[in-house]
Amino acid sequence: MDARKALLIDAYRRFNGRDVEGLLSMMTDDVEWPDVPSQAVLRNKDEIRAYWQGQFAVSDPQVVPTDFEPGRSADELVAVVEQEVRGLAGEVLVDRREIRHRYSFRDGLVRRMVVED
Template sequence: MSLYAAFNARDVPTLLASMTPDVSWPNGWEGGVLRGRDEVGDYWRRQWAAIDPTVTPTAFAVEPDGRIAVSVRQVVRDRAGAELANHTVTHVYRLVGGLVAEMEIRERS
């Protein structure tokens, strides 16, 4: 949960320190997959310059393969504050040595 607080506070150093150096991260805004901390940090900075997303965890579960699934309420606003999106998605994390090695976004159906 503290990583979601760090995301909402735009605390990039804390977020990147929670990831493996070769993290695999979905580019949920532009599409594709990012590789490594530098790409993820650059992505977030681009994203936050254009839009203002906030994510709030609402539920946590452990999947059969050991990954952690987190349901989140995602609210996205433009830089003027107008709401662009407000929905629930699931973030699924694979951890290695206590660090995030991979994240997947599952849209609600």
């Protein structure tokens, strides 16, 4: 299996298990990550850590990769994922839907992620 696919499969497993520090270890120090609700780009691990901690405090998102596609350039890979978000009491906040996450890599780590809805 391609090393980037293996990295992303492990990353989604860690995300669903709330292993924030493990996830951050898979990223470059200058990583760029989307804050979709705010329509902003987070630009380092501290910002991403705070974003995820806030997200996990109020919801239970589950994201599962179902396929991988080539990106626009050689350093990109697109993960096709199914995402569902529940409240902490189990109520559905966002129905299960398919989304594409486009990743860029550098030195075997995630450098950037963009949500393609």
